[in-house]
Amino acid sequence: MRAIFAGLYEFWPDPELPEDDPERWMLTCAVLTTTSQDALGHVHDRSPVISETPLRGMARPGPNR
Numbered sequence: 001m002r003a004i005f006a007g008l009y010e011f012w013p014d015p016e017l018p019e020d021d022p023e024r025w026m027l028t029c030a031v032l033t034t035t036s037q038d039a040l041g042h043v044h045d046r047s048p049v050i051s052e053t054p055l056r057g058m059a060r061p062g063p064n065r
Helices: none
Strands: 007-013 025-031 033-035 046-048
Touching: none
Parallel strands: none
Antiparallel strands: 007 025, 033 046
């Protein structure tokens, strides 16, 4: 079984750095979570959103989102 974790990511420019600085672009990301429904619910009340099916076409990174 292949599991895919749902998440978001974004590249954004650091406003403190000059436009030509290669370190200017930062990457931020987050894992989407939901209420824990399994036996691990007693350990933590949140668990990652997991899919067994790739979500092709749902997200297209780039300027034409």
